[in-house]
Amino acid sequence: MTFQQRVIEITQQIPYGKVTTYGTVAALAGSPRAAIIVGQVLRYQSQLHQLPWQRVINKDGYITINNPHFPAEMQVALLEAEGITVEKKQLFKVDLKKFGWFPSSG
DNA sequence: AAGGTGACTAACA
DNA sequence: ATGTTAGCCACCT
Numbered sequence: 799m800t801f802q803q804r805v806i807e808i809t810q811q812i813p814y815g816k817v818t819t820y821g822t823v824a825a826l827a828g829s830p831r832a833a834i835i836v837g838q839v840l841r842y843q844s845q846l847h848q849l850p851w852q853r854v855i856n857k858d859g860y861i862t863i864n865n866p867h868f869p870a871e872m873q874v875a876l877l878e879a880e881g882i883t884v885e886k887k888q889l890f891k892v893d894l895k896k897f898g899w900f901p902s903s904g
Numbered sequence: 905a906a907g908g909t910g911a912c913t914a915a916c917a
Numbered sequence: 918a919t920g921t922t923a924g925c926c927a928c929c930t
Contacts, residue, residue, distance in 0.1 A: 800927085801926090801927060801928085802927075802928075819912090820911070820912055820913090821912070821913070824912085829925095829926075829927080831912090831913085831924085831925050831926070832912085832925070832926050832927065832928095833911095833912040833913065833925085834909095834910055834911080834912040834913080834925070834926075834927090834928095835910090835912085835925090835926060835927045835928060836911075836912080837910070837911030837912070837928095838909080838910065838911075838927070838928045838929080839911095839927085839928070840911060841910090841911060841928090842928070842929075844911095851911080854911075855911085856911080856912065856913085857912080857913070858913095861911090862911060862912080863911045864910080864911055865911065868911090873911095
């Protein structure tokens with residue numbers, strides 16, 4: 799079981815209408831300091847595994863995606879389609895207190 | 905197999 | 918509040 803496989807499984811467990819952070823996924827996958835790797839995994843595997851990659855954002859609630867094929871605007875659209883409020887006037891910020899999914903801390 | 909990369913995060917300033 | 922720096926570590930080639 800590789801880190802990558804764990805990331806994929808955990809991402810698939812994020813409930814519809816909720817979001818979590820790269821750091822949280824990394825921690826659940828067993829490497830709390832490998833948050834940046836979570837992003838790499840999603841970048842390479844999101845299409846192949848049809849992952850809900852849009853539900854993973856950074857710890858401050860901001861969308862920091864950097865993938866030409868999946869721009870931030872697309873991620874915002876996908877999140878809003880799930881009923882998640884995105885503050886477009888504040889760098890695409892999501893309220894983690896309201897929409898965050900943190901199984902290990904709650 | 906070794907090295908470059910970066911969808912992160914915590915410190916600093 | 919913004920901008921830079923360092924540490925991180927598994928991804929890919």
